[in-house]
Amino acid sequence: MRLTDQEKAMLDGAEGPAKQKAMDLLVRYGEALGAENFVDVTNIAGVPGSSTMFLHDYYKEHGGGSFEDVFSRFDLDSDETVPFPNVGGNCCHLQGGMDPELWTEQGMSREAFEHQQQDEAELIRHGVKLLKTCTPYLAGNMPAYGEHCAWMESSAVVFCNSVVGARTNTEGRESTSAAMLTGKIPDWGFHRDEHRRGTHLIQVDVPVESVMDWGMLGYFIGDAVEENIPVLTGKLGQPDFVDIIRHKHFGAAAASSGGVEMYHIVGVTPEAGSLEAALGSKKPLATIHYGPAERRRVYESLNSNGRDLHVDYVMLGCPHASIEQIGEAARLLAGKKIRSGSSLWLFTSRAVKSVADLHGYTKTIRDAGGLVMTDTCSAIGKMLPEGTKVVALDSAKQVHYLPAIMGIEAWFGSTEDCIHAALTGRWSGELP
Amino acid sequence: MIVLRGRKVVGGCAEGEALVTRDTISGWGGIDPMTGTVIETHHELRGACFKDKVLVFPGAKGSSGWSAAFHLARIAGFAPKAMIFNVMTTKIALGAVVTRAPAVTNLDQDPLSVIETGDWVKVDGDRGIVEVTKKA
Numbered sequence: 001m002r003l004t005d006q007e008k009a010m011l012d013g014a015e016g017p018a019k020q021k022a023m024d025l026l027v028r029y030g031e032a033l034g035a036e037n038f039v040d041v042t043n044i045a046g047v048p049g050s051s052t053m054f055l056h057d058y059y060k061e062h063g064g065g066s067f068e069d070v071f072s073r074f075d076l077d078s079d080e081t082v083p084f085p086n087v088g089g090n091c092c093h094l095q096g097g098m099d100p101e102l103w104t105e106q107g108m109s110r111e112a113f114e115h116q117q118q119d120e121a122e123l124i125r126h127g128v129k130l131l132k133t134c135t136p137y138l139a140g141n142m143p144a145y146g147e148h149c150a151w152m153e154s155s156a157v158v159f160c161n162s163v164v165g166a167r168t169n170t171e172g173r174e175s176t177s178a179a180m181l182t183g184k185i186p187d188w189g190f191h192r193d194e195h196r197r198g199t200h201l202i203q204v205d206v207p208v209e210s211v212m213d214w215g216m217l218g219y220f221i222g223d224a225v226e227e228n229i230p231v232l233t234g235k236l237g238q239p240d241f242v243d244i245i246r247h248k249h250f251g252a253a254a255a256s257s258g259g260v261e262m263y264h265i266v267g268v269t270p271e272a273g274s275l276e277a278a279l280g281s282k283k284p285l286a287t288i289h290y291g292p293a294e295r296r297r298v299y300e301s302l303n304s305n306g307r308d309l310h311v312d313y314v315m316l317g318c319p320h321a322s323i324e325q326i327g328e329a330a331r332l333l334a335g336k337k338i339r340s341g342s343s344l345w346l347f348t349s350r351a352v353k354s355v356a357d358l359h360g361y362t363k364t365i366r367d368a369g370g371l372v373m374t375d376t377c378s379a380i381g382k383m384l385p386e387g388t389k390v391v392a393l394d395s396a397k398q399v400h401y402l403p404a405i406m407g408i409e410a411w412f413g414s415t416e417d418c419i420h421a422a423l424t425g426r427w428s429g430e431l432p
Numbered sequence: 433m434i435v436l437r438g439r440k441v442v443g444g445c446a447e448g449e450a451l452v453t454r455d456t457i458s459g460w461g462g463i464d465p466m467t468g469t470v471i472e473t474h475h476e477l478r479g480a481c482f483k484d485k486v487l488v489f490p491g492a493k494g495s496s497g498w499s500a501a502f503h504l505a506r507i508a509g510f511a512p513k514a515m516i517f518n519v520m521t522t523k524i525a526l527g528a529v530v531t532r533a534p535a536v537t538n539l540d541q542d543p544l545s546v547i548e549t550g551d552w553v554k555v556d557g558d559r560g561i562v563e564v565t566k567k568a
Contacts, residue, residue, distance in 0.1 A: 025529070032441045032525040032535070054466075058507055074503065077530045152496040169522040172499035174530050189522060226456060227493060227521055259456070259493035259521065305473065379461065401461040401495075404473045 001030045001186075002037050010182055017082040018072070022178035025077050026186065029175055035186035042183070043149040043166070044091045045136050045156065046176025048075055048128060049084070049119055053112050067122040075177035084126060087180040092129040092141045094153050095320070095380055099373040100350075106373070106383040128180065132375040133349030135248065135320040137164070140351055145270060148191055150179040154261070155252035155319045155397065161262035163247045165270035167191050170261050190262060196271060197280030198231030198264050200224070205291040207235050210432075211249050212414040214242075215396040217290060218250035220298040222258030224288050230254070231264045231278045234290075242268050245322055252319050253396035299431045302396055302412035305403040306427065313388040314370075314422040315378050315402070316415060317347030318395035323355050325415070326372065330361035332419040338369035339425040343385035346370060347377045370422070379405055392421040392429075434546055436562040438539035441515075442528045447554040448513040450547045450564075451485035453477045456519075459527060460497025468510025486553040487512040488543050491519035498523035503530040514555035516543045516562060536560050 009015060011023040030038065049071040051059075059065045059073060064081060072081040097116045098108045120130055131139045134153045143149050143166035151157050151168040160166045169189045171179070179185050189195050202224075208217050221230050236242065242250075242265060254260035264272035272278035316329055329346055338344050346365060348356065353374050356362045362372045378384055379401040384391075390409040393399050394417070403410045411421070413429030421427050455476050457463070462472040468483035483505075492498050505511045515528050515535040528535035534557030547553060547564050554563040 028442075028529045029526050032529050033520060033522065034439070055504070055507075074500075074507075077503070077532075154494065154496050157496065170496045171522060172496055172526040172530075174499055174503070175522070175526050186522075227491065227519065256494060259491075259523070400473075404471050405461055 001027055001035060007038060007184060016085060018076070018085050019181050021072065021076040021078040021082055022181040023184070025174060025178045026182065026184055030186035030188070033186050033188045035188040037187050038184040039148050039187040039191045040183055041148045041150045041179055041185045042089045043141065043143045043147055044089055044176055044179045045094050045141065045149070045151040045153065046171070046180065047094050047096050047152065047173050048177040048180060049122060050096045051119065053115065056115060067119055071177065075174055077174050084122070085181065087127045088183050089180070090141065091127065091180045092131045092136050093123055094136065094156070095132060095134045095376055097132070097375050098381060099375055102371060102373050105371060106381060107386070108383070131349060131351065133320045135349060138320070138322050138352060139349035150176050150185040152176050154255035155248065157261055158251035158255045158263065159247060161190055161196070162251060162264070162269050163244070196262060197229065197282060198278045199228040199282070199285050200230045201284040201287040202230045202232045203287055203289045204232060204234035204236055205289055206295050210414060211245055212394065214246040215249040215253045216295060216298045216302065218253030219257045219302060219396040220290055220294055222254035222256060222260050225258055225260065227259035227261070228285070229262050229264070230260065231266065231272065231275065231284070233266045233275060236265065245325060248319050249395065256397040256400040296431060302399050305399065306390070306409050306411040308390050308409055309427045311390050311392045311411065311421040311425060311427050312342050313385050313391045314342070314344040314418045315347070315391055315393055315398060316344070316418060318377055318393070318398035321346055321348040321352065323352050326352065326356045326361045327359065328415060329419065330364040332416060333368035333370060334364050336368050336423055338422045342422055342425050344370035344422040345378070345385070346372050348372065348374060350374045378402055382406065384408070392418040392427055394418045434564040436539040436541050436543060436546060436564070438536045438560045438562070440557050440560050441525065441535035441537055442533065443558040444534040445554070445556050446486070446514040446534045447552065448484055448486045450488050450549055450551045450553045451477070451480060451482050452488040452544065452547055452549045454490060454544055456490050456493040458494030459492065459499065459501035459523065460495040462494055463501055463505065465501050465504035465510065466508050468505055482512045483510040484513050486514045486516065486555060488516045488547045490544065491517050492521050492523035492527060496523070499526040499530050502527045506531050514553070514557070516547070516553070516555065518542070518544065536562060
């Protein structure tokens with residue numbers, strides 16, 4: 001890789017051992033990619049220094065389990081521990097850990113909770129904003145059009161590129177931590193104009209209107225195009241407008257069933273003013289149709305983990321719920337009671353929860369027997385209400401992960417289907 | 433013996449039995465790092481263990497936790513011996529770097545066609561060379 005004088009100085013240790021280790025990792029990573037140089041990044045979202053009890057205990061047995069040990073040896077992939085300096089730029093911490101108040105309900109130990117509090121104090125002290133969410137763009141970190149970012153979290157990455165027109169690859173924990181110290185990331189992939197043009201044309205031949213429909217379409221497209229860049233055209237319900245919640249569920253699903261990091265919707269997303277703009281000078285590699293038969297197949301695929309109609313858990317908020325989504329859940333639950341023996345957990349960010357508290361949504365949901373939780377989700381935290389065997393989900397992304405991770409059955413449907421299952425204890429969702 | 437030539441992703445030499453899949457692999461949520469097995473629901477390798485294997489696959493997909501999952505597998509002692517793949521992404525590049533296993537890509541023949549599960553494979557990461565001895 002060609003390094004600037006400043007980058008060489010960091011690699012040589014002129015700016016301290018932590019930046020040296022960070023540059024060393026970034027150079028190894030950039031060379032693995034085949035990148036020729038670095039780009040300056042001003043907006044970095046990752047999970048620096050977070051450790052599960054396993055990681056904490058492992059490093060404790062192998063030299064030391066402090067925040068600095070974990071950050072150095074895991075995040076920077078360094079063989080020695082180096083002092084953790086303040087981070088530069090706009091750096092935030094994404095989801096992880098446990099709810100700061102409801103951790104006992106989540107089955108976490110006091111020891112793990114206290115450990116999280118210590119990690120958080122270190123992050124605050126060194127300048128990392130504790131957004132604790134997979135939807136930083138709903139909670140205080142919205143990048144600008146064209147801004148070079150280094151983001152983790154596949155659903156946030158696809159939102160950043162596609163909806164905002166900012167630029168990031170799907171970074172990982174180690175590369176974002178290194179970028180927080182150096183402000184550098186390999187100039188590769190989505191940082192470059194030529195990699196942002198569409199590769200596959202998706203002709204949508206069936207109306208796509210509800211959030212559930214957008215999730216299904218995303219799941220279908222991710223499976224069909226894998227890590228390529230789809231360009232959507234056709235019957236998209238509201239021709240000139242797709243709201244943030246639909247983008248959130250669509251992108252999250254496409255990034256889970258495949259590796260979609262960017263999509264274009266002609267006439268909707270910022271780099272797709274026209275089909276020509278979305279595709280650039282290239283011809284699409286393939287044209288893929290999404291019609292009623294494909295819609296039914298993806299619905300059936302998303303429900304292939306479900307057998308038992310008895311539902312004991314409903315999980316909402318994947319990706320973390322927006323304030324409108326919490327309001328909708330509160331409206332559907334107002335004055336009702338979740339069936340005894342069933343649980344409903346709705347996940348969001350701390351920022352959005354504070355608004356939900358203000359509006360009384362949190363209390364309405366709690367009065368019905370549900371809980372609004374922050375920081376994590378059932379898949380990230382591997383946490384379920386005790387005895388859960390069958391879950392109902394309104395997120396195609398969560399259906400992709402949760403049954404595989406936790407070995408449970410899952411049903412997929414609309415938010416309304418899921419809340420109905422929480423109230424009755426039975427799944428009765430159908431494809432509308 | 434069949435020789436394939438490509439480019440270095442991560443240096444070093446390693447050899448072992450091949451574990452081959454035509455499905456892309458998810459890291460976080462797709463593997464269990466604490467046992468080194470594939471857990472993704474519809475994956476053709478579901479239940480298979482890649483510890484000490486030469487993993488031959490099209491590339492990475494899914495969560496940005498790809499690198500952290502394979503990094504954790506390395507720490508837990510369940511990492512593959514080497515990686516051979518076709519499609520370069522940031523997930524696989526960073527994941528291969530922190531797994532610290534020799535890795536190569538851009539081979540002159542499709543490794544998914546040439547290599548079968550059970551073949552003995554030597555990977556020279558620095559020179560980008562893969563030597564395949566077909567199983568008897």
